[in-house]
Amino acid sequence: EVQLVESGGGLVQPGGSLRLSCAASGFTFSSYEMNWVRQAPGKGLEWVSYISSSGSTIYYADSVKGRFTISRDNAKNSLYLQMNSLRAEDTAVYYCARGNRRGGFDYWGQGTLVTVSS
Amino acid sequence: SYELTQPLSVSVALGQTARITCGGNNIGSKNVHWYQQKPGQAPVLVIYRDSNRPSGIPERFSGSNSGNTATLTISRAQAGDEADYYCQVWDSSLVRFGGGTKLTVL
Numbered sequence: 001e002v003q004l005v006e007s008g009g010g011l012v013q014p015g016g017s018l019r020l021s022c023a024a025s026g027f028t029f030s031s032y033e034m035n036w037v038r039q040a041p042g043k044g045l046e047w048v049s050y051i052s053s054s055g056s057t058i059y060y061a062d063s064v065k066g067r068f069t070i071s072r073d074n075a076k077n078s079l080y081l082q083m084n085s086l087r088a089e090d091t092a093v094y095y096c097a098r099g100n101r102r103g104g105f106d107y108w109g110q111g112t113l114v115t116v117s118s
Numbered sequence: 119s120y121e122l123t124q125p126l127s128v129s130v131a132l133g134q135t136a137r138i139t140c141g142g143n144n145i146g147s148k149n150v151h152w153y154q155q156k157p158g159q160a161p162v163l164v165i166y167r168d169s170n171r172p173s174g175i176p177e178r179f180s181g182s183n184s185g186n187t188a189t190l191t192i193s194r195a196q197a198g199d200e201a202d203y204y205c206q207v208w209d210s211s212l213v214r215f216g217g218g219t220k221l222t223v224l
Binding site: 037044047099106111 | 119217
C-alpha cells in the first residue's frame with residue numbers, strides 16, 4: 001500500500017524557517033517524481049514545488065522561489081521542503097504528492113499544518 | 119501566467135448528471151487532471167490525462183477536453199460525491215490548479 005506521511009509542521013514566527021519531511025512507503029520511491037502542494041485555510045490548492053525522480057530537475061512556484069528548497073533522499077525514501085523567510089501568507093496545510101505531468105498526482109499524504117504568526 | 123477558470127459552485131439533483139467545467143486558453147492542447155477533495159481530507163485523483171480513470175474510481179466519473187474547456191462529468195450523482203473539485207494542468211514547468219468547484223447534491 002502506497003503511503004506518504006508528512007511531518008515537521010508547526011507554529012513559526014514571520015521570517016523564521018521550517019523543514020517539512022515526507023516519508024514514503026509501499027512503492028519504489030526512487031522511480032517517482034514528487035511534489036509539494038499547499039492549501040491555505042478555506043482556500044484552494046496551490047502547487048509549491050516539483051522534483052524529478054533523481055533530483056536533477058526542480059521547479060518552484062513563483063510565490064516561493066528563492067525562499068523554499070525541495071530535496072529528496074532516495075536511500076531514505078524521503079522528500080523534504082526547507083522553508084526559509086516564512087511569511088503569514090505561507091500559512092497552509094502542506095501536502096506531498098506523487099506524480100507528474102502525464103499521470104497527475106496519484107497519491108497524496110494527509111498533510112501537515114504550517115502556521116506563520118507572531 | 120496561465121489561468122484556469124472553474125465555476126464556484128455546481129448543484130445537481132440526486133441521481134442526475136453534474137458537469138464541472140475548467141476553462142483555459144487552448145486547454146485542449148494540455149493534459150488535464152481532476153481531483154476530488156472532501157472536507158478535512160487530502161485530494162484524490164479522479165481523472166487523469168483528460169479522460170482516464172485511476173483504479174478504484176467509479177465509471178460514473180468521466181472527462182473530456184477540447185478547445186478552451188475541459189469538463190468533468192459525474193453521472194448518477196450520489197450524496198457521497200459532494201466535494202470540492204479541482205482541475206490541474208502543467209504550463210511549461212509550472213503546475214496550475216483551477217480555483218475549485220463546490221459540488222452540492224440536492
